[in-house]
Amino acid sequence: xxxxxxxxxxxxxxxxxxxxxxxxxxxxxxxxxxxxxxxxxxxxxxxxxxxxxxxxxxxxxxxxxxxxxxxxxxxxxxxxxxxxxxxxxxxxxxxxxxxxxxxxxxxxxxxxxxxxxxxxxxxxxxxxxxxxxxxxxxxxxxxxxxxxxxxxxxxxxxxxxxxxxxxxxxxxxxxxxxxxxxxxxxxxxxxxxxxxxxxxxxxxxxxxxxxxxxxxxxxxxxxxxxxxxxxxxxxxxxxxxxxxxxxxxxxxxxxxxxxxxxxxxxxxxxxxxxxxxxxxxxxxxxxxxxxxxxxxxxxxxxxxxxxxxxxxxxxxxxxxxxxxxxxxxxxxxxxxxxxxxxxxxxxxxxxxxxxxxxxxx
Ligand SMILES: NC(=O)c1ccc[n+]([C@@H]2O[C@H](COP(=O)([O-])OP(=O)(O)OC[C@H]3O[C@@H](n4cnc5c(N)ncnc54)[C@H](O)[C@@H]3O)[C@@H](O)[C@H]2O)c1
Ligand SMILES: [Zn+2]
Ligand SMILES: [Zn+2]
Numbered sequence: 001x002x003x004x005x006x007x008x009x010x011x012x013x014x015x016x017x018x019x020x021x022x023x024x025x026x027x028x029x030x031x032x033x034x035x036x037x038x039x040x041x042x043x044x045x046x047x048x049x050x051x052x053x054x055x056x057x058x059x060x061x062x063x064x065x066x067x068x069x070x071x072x073x074x075x076x077x078x079x080x081x082x083x084x085x086x087x088x089x090x091x092x093x094x095x096x097x098x099x100x101x102x103x104x105x106x107x108x109x110x111x112x113x114x115x116x117x118x119x120x121x122x123x124x125x126x127x128x129x130x131x132x133x134x135x136x137x138x139x140x141x142x143x144x145x146x147x148x149x150x151x152x153x154x155x156x157x158x159x160x161x162x163x164x165x166x167x168x169x170x171x172x173x174x175x176x177x178x179x180x181x182x183x184x185x186x187x188x189x190x191x192x193x194x195x196x197x198x199x200x201x202x203x204x205x206x207x208x209x210x211x212x213x214x215x216x217x218x219x220x221x222x223x224x225x226x227x228x229x230x231x232x233x234x235x236x237x238x239x240x241x242x243x244x245x246x247x248x249x250x251x252x253x254x255x256x257x258x259x260x261x262x263x264x265x266x267x268x269x270x271x272x273x274x275x276x277x278x279x280x281x282x283x284x285x286x287x288x289x290x291x292x293x294x295x296x297x298x299x300x301x302x303x304x305x306x307x308x309x310x311x312x313x314x315x316x317x318x319x320x321x322x323x324x325x326x327x328x329x330x331x332x333x334x335x336x337x338x339x340x341x342x343x344x345x346x347x348x349x350x351x352x353x354x355x356x357x358x359x360x361x
Contacts (some may be wrong), residue, residue, distance in 0.1 A: 002023045003026075006020070006022070007021075008134035009060040009061070010048060013049075021119075023120060027076075027111070030142055031140065032073070032145050033139055034065040036135060037361055039062040040359075041064075046163070060114075060126070062115060062131065062134030063127075064159060065131065067084075068082045069085055079143060080149055083147050085147050085159060086161050087133060088144050088146055089129040091140075091141045091251050092310070093110060152322065153329075157319050159190075164191075170191075170253050170278040171185075172307070173308040175253060179205075181249075183196075183250065183253065184209075184268055186231075187255035187257075188211040189321070191255045192216075197328070208227045208249065210225070210231050236268060237267045237268045248268050248270040251269070252275050253278060254277045257280045261279070269299065273297075273299045277301075332342055332356045341359070
């Protein structure tokens with residue numbers, strides 16, 4: 001049996017998204033049908049709409065979501081109908097070289113559903129990041145469903161499905177921030193603020209938030225920033241050095257995705273410090289640095305995909321910290337909206353007015 005539901009579709013490059021009837025098949029082997037309860041609007045959805053990811057239009061957007069499993073296909077044992085789950089885009093295969101080396105967070109062959117969701121006329125849809133959750137129901141690989149405590153708010157914990165996990169993990173997993181560290185975060189949108197929150201959780205004592213927008217800097221304080229720098233009128237590198245005894249920060253997280261902010265991150269870290277790039281650059285961007293500085297400063301230059309998270313390990317732990325009041329996921333939710341409002345939410349995101357708009361179903 002197929003399900004006719006509503007879904008937010010991007011039909012062509014740069015075209016406004018439309019709310020359409022979509023057809024979601026019953027789950028095949030290894031798949032799960034999920035009734036979506038909440039889905040955050042992420043910058044990557046906008047990248048898809050603008051043709052910045054690939055040209056596989058039409059896309060079914062939305063990928064930062066939580067909901068309830070409605071049905072499972074043959075052979076699915078990890079989740080069952082009625083389970084409350086966060087959807088993830090890292091359903092690890094368990095068999096590739098990374099998985100076999102015990103590093104499943106770098107899995108090269110993550111699973112998505114193979115049955116196709118379609119438009120009413122049968123045109124196959126490409127679900128964003130293999131999820132497609134701006135819809136009443138979506139079809140995913142069962143491994144994309146991570147079971148968590150059902151008493152948690154779907155609006156809040158769904159955010160762990162993408163951007164907030166990316167920022168938290170950039171600090172905790174990739175950056176390895178630990179007690180007593182000094183950390184600087186450049187770019188304090190949803191991802192950067194999550195990196196601030198991650199640094200705070202990990203016990204960093206100095207957390208410097210850098211942005212060009214004072215509102216964002218005010219918000220960053222709520223997540224644990226101890227200092228703020230507006231790099232529109234202050235030199236970010238000098239300011240970070242001044243705030244760290246002249247040395248630079250132990251870990252600098254770049255959450256913008258531009259060569260000039262990456263350079264700031266590179267020079268604002270202490271000798272032997274770590275730079276983590278979590279912002280996503282565009283294909284034409286180039287970086288130029290004296291190779292001697294790369295060598296001479298030592299340390300580590302890393303990039304972080306999805307916060308190097310392992311959903312089965314990290315989601316339940318972070319939900320638990322949220323429920324204990326130690327991780328304020330609610331503070332990331334600027335507004336809750338309906339499926340009809342996704343296009344307007346893109347506009348607000350573009351103007352920097354929101355950390356997260358979350359569609360509630
Ligand atoms: N690596 C991953 O797995 C992953 C996952 C999700 C999102 N992302 C990426 O993370 C980045 C941030 O996402 P977001 O949702 O927080 O976006 P956002 O637009 O909400 O935030 C970007 C922030 O950077 C600030 N900014 C812009 N130019 C700046 C500059 N020159 N100096 C300092 N600050 C500047 C903006 O004022 C804004 O606050 C994006 O590139 C996004 O695609 C990466
Ligand atoms: Zn694998
Ligand atoms: Zn995302």
